[in-house]
Amino acid sequence: MIEVLILVFGIALLGATAWCPPRATRVLGALLFGLSLGVVFRFALGVPVAIVCGLLGSVLTFRLFPLLVLRRVLFLVPALVLLIYATTLLMYRAPGNPFANERATTPQVEAALRAQYGVPKSASAFFGIYMRRLLLEGTLGPSIKVQGRTVEELIGPAFPVSVALGSLSLLLSVAIGLGLGIVAGLRRNTAVDHLSMLLALVGISLPNFVLGSAAMIVFALWLRWLPVAGWGSLRHVLMPAFALALPNAAIIARLARSGMIDVLQQDYIRTARAKGLPESWVVVRHALRGTLMPVVSFLGPAAAATMTGSFVVEVLFAVPGMGQWFVKGAINRDYSVVLGTAIVYFGLVILFNLIVDLAYAWLDPRLRSTGAHD
Amino acid sequence: MTHQAEELLRIRNLSVTFATREHSVRAVDNLSFDVRPGEVVGLVGESGCGKSVTSLSILGLHEQPAGRMTGSIRLGERELVGASPSELRAVRGNRVSMIFQDPLTSLNPYLRVEEQLGEVLELHLDLRGAAARARMLEILSQVGIPGEERLRAYPHQLSGGMRQRICIAMALLCNPELLIADEPTTMLDVTIQAQILELLRTLRKQRKMSILFITHDLGVVSEICDRVIVMYAGRIVEQARTAELLHSPLHPYTEALLRSTPRVDVPGGGSLHPIGGLPPRLSAEKLEECAFAARCPRVRQGCRDGEPALESAGGERLRRCIAPVAEMAATRS
């Protein structure tokens, strides 16, 4: 019970960051950014480099980042911590624990195991141990179920696979979506427009594994152009990446189309035409920026949707990504593995959202001033 | 009436019809007028009278789906109605420029001032780099914005008056022969309005540029226009030199417009005299009666027999009304 209260208190605290004055936001936001940077770098590069990078990061972001972004950092870093806490609570709340399935576990043996792995009976205590271990020792902890391996060792190889798949798929989504949407918006109410939007509708309406399996049947079984499943070469990446990309591409196409239509009705487009600009200049130099805005704001949820979809696509195409570790860990109640994958996923999403925020501020000069509104 | 060689802009029998799903709307009906070099002509009327549509027609800037234009718009020797898109683009921003009502939305919020000015120079005059900057600074100082910092600014960082000056500067970069100004002062407050009008007067004198000034505000008309054309329901109902029009209007609509202007010199402001009723729906069919008949205080029997013709009332004056001139002079309110 008390843990739920802590959670609620944490959420309220997060909301309260809205009231933080600008100066404090800048300082705290930069500090938190540097801290996070340090923790992340510590994994790969060791303590001294991490500290240096962390400090550098703090100073740079303090000077360079718009207030808007620093406010987000101030919110997001504690939010990440809260998320990890929430995940811990969820795991502890579920029936079973890592040690219950072992063969003869007497209370003493269990207590000894718990002490060894640092998994006390209380969720909050576990959370404390875990975070301290993470920050001070720079490790995600030992896997409870896989003897003698740390979580980093287990998910390490899977991490680049998932990141590669996800990034490629996002890139494809944006490329296909923008291409289709912009053309549809420019050629409104023509055959091209209707066809594009029909394709987009189909893309939104079918789950990615249905599209993926259809592609599998057509391209791998009938035409034999691509391998059915697995990982290892560019040809292995194509189908999973496309299957993952299509639903997002469809949404982006619709956003880009309506964005383009909206922008083309703006007064400044009329001014551009009144200056005698050729239509290509009007579209590229003037209309494009405004069209991109709704697409860029969608990129955050798009990344989340890509991650969500990746679980399924990785299973379908037997891609050795992080999804399998998460599911295995959850089934086996391997708390460390679950938390480890959770941190990586949430961390990636948060990082991506920050990049999107920066991109948004860069695109729209009205958001760059220090007194930025939300 | 006027010598062929003298006109800069010659509009004859311009009609613009928009087709919607239910019916056609004829926004401009058989319009004819001229603009001479160096002249400021005001185009006045209520919202929906067709003045904006007329102004947009000159450069072919109607929103898609575009209206159907018939008639002739001649700029010097070049015919603009039916001209190819590339011909129109050569004219726009170059021989004829346009400024609009809302300077904030008329400027691209994502681009700096220098980028927006620069593309005009690059396109029409093939000027880039230092030469382009020099020209931009020159124009900016002419419109009253000295200093290089403004070039790097974004529109939202400038005040309303400054933005309109930027728009004017942008319109003047290529030394146009005609400036079309569509309600350029409506969204500005009164003091800024005065400054902008003063600027336009100065520029007109310096450059011998013509201005087609569209507005609904007769006060603004009195400040800047040489000649005024009053439009109603897509037609011209009166045309005269400014002083004549304001002193002795020869059309009941003009009278009503003058009367409806709130007075500062009357104690207590006087009562307001709005023009009762609504403007008519503009269909493509021929009018069976005078367009203003339903709202006209001087309406009489002949008004509903058919649309009056636009006739000369001496000199350059035109009027489209059957009420006798003498009667109007006698009962002037």
Add this chain to the structure above:
Amino acid sequence: MTRSPFQLAMQRLLRNRVAIVGGMLLALISFSCVLLPLLLRLDPNLTQPALRNQPPSARFLFGTDSLGRDLVARVLVGGRTSLLVGLAATAVSVLVGVAYGAIAGFYGGKIDEAMMRLVDFMYGLPYMFLVILIMLMFSETARGDMLPVFLALGLVQWLTMARIVRGQVLALRRQEFVLAAELLGVSDARLLIRHVLPNVFGVIMVYATLMVPSVIILESFLSFLGLGVALSWGQLVSDGIAVINPIRSYWWILLWPSLFLGVTLISLNFVGDGLRDALDPKGRT
């Protein structure tokens, strides 16, 4: 003769042929899934090993699967689950989202800012993560119990609804009729419920309709991963994929559930788009 905005919207909707087609398809599918199994006494679980993997025939219109079960029965009964989950989870989203968004939009200011900050953040989370955790955690004790599913899935979508409702309420709050009621001393709750929300109803309907497909897709994800609680289209597609092999193609096991799933989702999108266009033809929301 003036028509109410609602009537005008209805008129526009009825003129939208695509939306009408979608609506009819939806009705057809819903009817089939709910009533046909009862009427025809179909049993989705009757295994007949001797008849396994049969292609479509007069007796088994959709064929049989690897355990000899009639696919017509399985697709129709599975549809019940998918549709039910779609509706119930969307209902949860609507309730939570409308409440949250209405409060944020109504009170505005810092409260709104704080609440929306939270929403913005959660928007970017990979939901499947938490949903899977919840499902995994509770699936052993709750097999057959759909409530966790509804809740878990419903909690994914409420964000969109919250944002939409908040935007609408925020705009309406400033309208004169609300301010007038406020001046008359109407309480906050009453203002919100009787004056503001009825005007948001249309938008809520539009987005609710558009949310159902997303929820159905999410549920199909869960089923595909083996985490579903009951027979649904997602699970059937998963079955169909499991038997894909280069030698023998049992295309019918994959085709029918995919078809039903796809048609249902597309129809829902057509109707939702149609509602949106009917309500707001200029696309101002």
